[in-house]
Amino acid sequence: MMGLDEKAVERAWILIDGAVFDAPRFIYEYDDQPELEYLYLGTPHEPVIEVSPCLVKPSPSSRIWSEQGTWQDHAVVLMADEILPVLADHLRSLLSVKLSDGGYSYLRFYSPKQLVRLMGVFSDLERDQFSGPITDWLAVQNDGQWRRFCAEGQKSARQASEEGWFVLADHHIEALAAMAREEFATRLARYLCLNDTSRVNALIQQANSFGFRTEKEVSRFAELAVVHGERIEHPELQAILSSTEIPAGMRLNEVDKRLAYGVAS
Incomplete structure (x- = not known):
């Protein structure tokens, strides 16, 4: 289990892959007052909002953390000292990335497997730029152990309208x-x-x-x-x-x- 202490839980957000897990149903079953935002809301992806990634801030009395085994394979945990609208917009700006040929591609960074791969190919500077106000990313690995990736968390949060600003270069893709x-x-x-x-x-x-x-x-x-x-x-x-x-x-x-x-x- 992840085992976050009380101080870490206060800064923690859960980003759930809505394409493979019924996030809203689970969240409201185990939390009476969560903060919840659909990342596809207000974006060109809104027509398929039913599979949207969901950003969740569990309430102080949330039971979500005790059900970690249920969602950990379908979500990543972030640490950030930001309000929901700002953090959600930064994550929206990363929903798709620019490729070296000028095209764009979806980026499923909210999948634990994909996040571990991405963080493994980024330089420290790229990780800081990608993370914006986020200081830590946590994702469970295939062996069931949690992996933490740290960033400075000092970069400005991006706007949702800037989606596609981050460039995934050929060497990243390879x-x-x-x-x-x-x-x-x-x-x-x-x-x-x-x-x-x-x-x-x-x-x-x-x-x-x-x-x-x-x-x-x-x-x-x-x-x-x-x-x-x-x-x-x-x-x-x-x-x-x-x-x-x-x-x-x-x-x-x-x-x-x-x-x-x-x-x-």
Whole structure:
């Protein structure tokens, strides 16, 4: 558990990912007088406000902290000495970021997994600029331990109308992609009960060579390859896997069926 002391709780806010967790229902069930703000409110994203990230300041008598295990995988905790409108507007300014090609992209910094990755690729100066008046970010990691990222908290808060001011450079994107690949390889190795990193990476590369891109597709191919071994190298199955005319899911289904019923042996 996070275990914030009384002084820290007074400065703490919870930012919940409304796309994966019913934040309002949970908040009002465990807090009679919370401060709550939908980040999509008053922005171009308001038409999908039902999946908006929610910024919450628990009341002094809140029961939300005692239910930490319920929300910690879907939220991050911030420390800031700001009033709700100012802090909410700064967070709204970060809902999307500018890319090096001039385009814009959503930034799911309110997801614990994404926040840990982002903070890992920012320099100290970038973290301070990104954080504005926020002095601390806390997010739970895959191992259940909480990670804290500190910032000076002295930068001015941005306005919601400035959304897109923060630039996510190519080196940020490359580093984020590399971290995501490494995390996926670790999860896949655990799922397949393989301790051979080279073998896991080879399976991922082989899956990619057949055009399998999503984690679900790559995982399924890797499982078939591990379970059936050399049988998946049968020319008939290789032809199916290599087909560019059949959708990825259908190819995997067909190969799975033929391996299961001994068509390729």
